[in-house]
Amino acid sequence: MLDFISIPMGFILKFIYDNLAFQNYGIAIVLFTVGVKSLLLPMTIKQVQSTSKISEIQPQVQEIQKKYSDDKEKQGAEMIKLYKENKVDPAGGCLPLLIQMPILFSLYYVISQPLKYMVGKSPEIIAELYGLIPHGAGNINNMKDLSIITYFSSHPEQLSQVSHLLKPEDLLNMSFLGINLGDVPSWNPVNYITPGTDIHSYLLLLIPILSGLTSYISMKYSTKNTIKASGAEIQTAIQNNMALLSPIISGVIAFTVPAGLGLYWIIGNIYQFLQQVFLDIFILKKSR
Template identity: 30%
Template sequence: MWQNVVNGLSLIIQYFYLATESLGIPSYGLAIIFFTIAVKLLLFPLTRMQMRSMSAMQELQPKIKAIQEKYKDKPEKSQQEMMKLYKEKGANPFAGCLPLLIQMPIIFALFTSLRTFFDPVNHPSFVNLAKANFLWVPNLGQPDPIVLPLLTVLATFGQQYMSSMASAGKIDQTQRTMLIVMPLFVGWIARTLPAGLTLYWVMFSLVSAVEMVVIRRTAKTAKGAGSKA
């Protein structure tokens, strides 16, 4: 089952490569970039739902704290009242997890696929190894120890920053800490991953940051129009 997912992902990357080839710019790097954009487009409805839910949860924080304080000795009653509040306001505390739950299998499958996709000995027969390089990276199946990890740090920081601003409009101390720790952690791991996977992560983070800006501005415009009406 899992191997079928990995094989399917390899074929999808190959299809995107064939698309770049038909455009006269054959490149597996571009294929991975186009694949990333396609994934983001498919996940956009979920991302928009996630951002709306996170924003709603942030607005409900004063009421949530009031309920917790009122029923601090009655945890079951507190939980019931909070679930009632979520239902009334259309908020879902678990909505933010859904895009991540979908994204993780893609990352693991891509990691497994790229380990052999560009391997000189074990690569699939349809792979054109002559196009396994991209910009400064000689082989997308091998780690890039410096440049891509640094780009990963910057892109992850940008994504997290825009996500925090889009959901809350401000950054608290916990978020500030995560803004520093998480990008560095991901960048450190990226040093050991196939460059193709790191490229996917960089592009996914960059597109996500832009997506957050668009969703935030759209929400502000809609809110402003609603208040005028």
């Protein structure tokens, strides 16, 4: 469905992997994330400026809503007039989010199906390779591409038997700081208290934890100015609830997807935090 985005994205990620990331999948995701966020920076600046202006005129908005509470048509006309006078686009803050959502969904396909989108293997070849993997060996939540890479990376001696289908260079280096980015973190606490649990399971657990934590810090910081400017109790409560709900959702989802996607969120959250600090110092303060 999103192949028109996933295919070029996979090509770009493979180019970064081969030429800039020292053939390390984690470094490639970090560089890709920074690149995507940097390309969206001009739109993000407009979004932040628009959000800041909306917060500044919030008292006037509330005054109009109160004054024309019985005349919705007049209320709407006055609101439009207020936005025009202050050069505010109420929908302006949505554009970066609308662009990032298909990128996020497409990245899920690229990360969970790297043989298809990065290496260029056909679904038929992937299905044939997956059928050659012993049942239960190297299978990751029925994710064929990742299961193939995991299995043959652990059994390189088997590559000679499938050399017509798979080359050693097709097996991407998914290890990043001791974490296999193709694995999916386990949400079951039993897996972490069972004797003999390997260190990789605990390292993998860091992905959803850091995903939720960095999301909370980033959102809390980015909304602090909006909350102060609005002064509205209801809006403040909504912002506070979002600052708590969004990290929880992010952490929960990170338990259901490959760790590579969680890494994308973590780097994106860190970038967003640093970006907001930059905007506060060099953009918003200058406009005030």
